Amino acid sequence: MSAALQNRAPSAAMLRLEGVTAAYGAVEALRDVSVHVDPGEIVTLIGANGAGKSTLLMTIFGSPRARTGRILFEGRDITGMPMHEIARAGIAQSPEGRRIFPRMTVRENLLMGAQSFGVDPAPGLEQAFTLFPRLKEREAQRGGTLSGGEQQMLAIARALMSKPRLLLLDEPSLGLAPLVVRGIFSAIRRLNAETGLTVLLVEQNANQALRLAHRGYVLVNGRTTLEGTGAELLARPEVRDAYLGTH
C-alpha cells in the first residue's frame, strides 16, 4: 500500500468528485457536489437524514450513476464503471445497514471480502482478528447471530480483506450504543494511523465523526454547504445548532 502511495504525485487527491449530480428517477439526490479526499485522510460527510450522504457513497460505487460530473480515483476516471470493477480498483465499502451475510459464518464472511481480489486471505484474517478480537471468538458463528456492534465490526473487517486504499464507511454508528461506537471509531483511527488507510466516513453522529475526522463536509439537500477541518466545523455555530443540537 505504501508503495502505491509513493508512486503518485503527492498533491493528487486520492478521490475527487467534480460537480457530481445524481438522481433516483426524477428525484435529485446530489446537486453539483465537489468533494475530495487526500491520501491518508479521514474525511467525514455529515448531514441530516435524506441530505444525500449515503447517495454520495453509492454514487462513488456507481449506483446510482453520476448524471453529470466526474469521479476520479487515483487519477483514474471511475464514473460509470460497474460496481465490482470499482471495488477492484481499490475502494472498499462497509455499506449502509452493514449487509453482512447472515447465514454464513464470520470466517466465510471475511473470506468473501477477499475472494474476488486474488489476494491471500491469511494476512487479512490476521489483521481483522487483531483489530477486532471479538471476531476471533465468533469466527465459526453465523453472521446473523452476532450483536449489532459485532456485525458492524465484521462489515468493516470484511471490507478491509481486499486491502483497499480507500475505505468508505456508511453510518457505522447506526443503532449502536455509545460505548460500542467509541470502540469502532477508535479502531478506525488506529487503522488510519497505523496503516495509512484513507477513510471517507458518512455519519449522522456529527459530534463523534468530526472529532475523528481530519476534514469534513456538511451536506444539505444534496449540496455541500460547508467544508473545513473537524475542529473548525465543530466550532461553527450553524453546525452546532443543526447537527449537534443539545449534545
Next chain:
Amino acid sequence: MSGVAVPHEGGVPHNDDGVPDPGEMTGIPRTAAPPPPRPPLAHALRDAGIAALVALGLFIPLVGLRTDVGPSGGGLFIRTRWTDVAIIVGLVFAGRLALNLWESLRPERRAPTARRTALLGRIGLLVAPVLLGFAIALPFLPGTSRYVLDLGILVLTYVMLGWGLNIVVGLAGLLDLGYVAFYAVGAYSYALLSTTVGLSFWICLPLAGLLAAFWGVLLGFPVLRLRGDYLAIVTLAFGEIIRVVLINWVSLTGGPNGISGIPRPSFFGLSFSAGGGPGSFSDFFGLEPSPTHRVVFLYYLILALALLTNWVTLRLRRQPLGRAWEALREDEIACRALGINVTNTKLTAFAIGAMFGGFAGAFFATRQAFVSPESFTFIESAIILAIVVLGGLGSQLGVALAALIMIGGFEAFRDLEEWRMLAFGAAMVVIMVWRPRGMVSTRTPSISLGKRKSISGDLVGEGHG
C-alpha cells in the same frame, strides 16, 4: 438496533453456544416484545370461523351447485348438494381449529438447544451413508422386483434433478420455475443426435449437458437483472416456450408425436439385447440373457449421475464460486460492493444447474427410448421445485429425502386414484407446517475450524416469512 441487523423474527436472541447475547449491553432490546398472547381458544375459534367462511364461499359454487343432464336427455338442471358443502366446511373448521390449538398449546417455538442440534447432526451423519448403502445394494437385495428398480430409477432421476435445481435455487437463490426446460433440452439433444447423426449415448451425454448449459446461459443473460418473483415468471415462461417450440417444430422434433426409437445405452460397447447374441452384455460375461440387466445398468447409471451432481455441488460449495453463490443468495448488493461480478456468478449457477438438468434429460431419453413434449410440462418444474423446497434449500440430504418421499409417496398412493393429489397436497402442507424451512434446514459451514459446527436454520430468519 432491533430491526436493523439481526434477523430474529420469532426467535429468541441466542448465540449458538448459548452465551447470553452481548448486544444486550447496548441496553436496547434486541427484539420487540412479542404481542401479549390472545386467549388461545377465542383466537383459534375466530380464525377457524374465518377459514370456514372462506371454504363456504369457495365450495358453494364448486360443490354445492351441480348441473346434471335432465332425465329426458334434454336440457340441464341444477342439483344442489348442501350436505356435501356442510361436511366440507365442517372439516375445514375442525381442521383449522385443531391446527390453531396445536400451534398455541405447544411450547413457544424454541431455538433448539445445542444438544438437540448436535443430536440431529449425528443422525444426519448416519442417514446419508445408510441411504447411499441402500441405494447401491438395492438391485441385489432379495425381493427387489423389476417394479422396485423402475421406481428406484424414477426416484433417482428426481434426486438428480433436485440436486441440479438446488444449485440454482438453493445455493444461488435464483427462483427458477422453468427448470424442466433444461431437462427437455437434454432429452431432445440426445434423442435428435442419436437418431439423426447416430452418435452413441456416451458422446451425447456430455453434449446434452453442454447444450443445456448453453441454453441456461442464453436464458440467464436477459433475466440477470430480475430477482425473486420477476425472475420466477420469466423462467416459467421460458419453460413453456421450450415446450411449445417442441410441439410446433414438427419437422425437427416430430411435434406432439415425439421421437421414438431412441437407442439404448451400451455397456462399454456391449449391448443389452434380450436375445443375448454375440457382443451383448450377457454373452460377454457368460450370463443368462435377461432384460433385468439393462434395468440394473440404467439404475446404476442414474445413481452415478446423481452422485456426480452431488459431488460437484459439494466440491463447489467449498470453492470461492460456491461461496459466492451463497453470498449472492443472502445479499446481492453486498456482493457487488465486495467486487464480485454478480453477472458471471449468476450465469455460472444457471449454466451448471442447467447442465445437470441436461444430463438427467439425456438419461430420461435413453431410458424411455421415446420423448415427447408431454413429459416436460410445468408440473415437472413444480415437482422438482417442491422437492428442493420441502427438502430444505441448499441441503443435499434434504433434497434426496424429499425426492424419495415425494416420488415414492406418489407411487405409494397410487391406489387412492383421484384422491392422490389430495394426499400429496396434504403431505406438503404438513411438512411445511412441521418444518417451515424444509426437512433439513441446517447449513453446514463450507469451512470449519477443528470441530464441525452446524447451526440450526431455526436461528435465522429464513422461512419465518
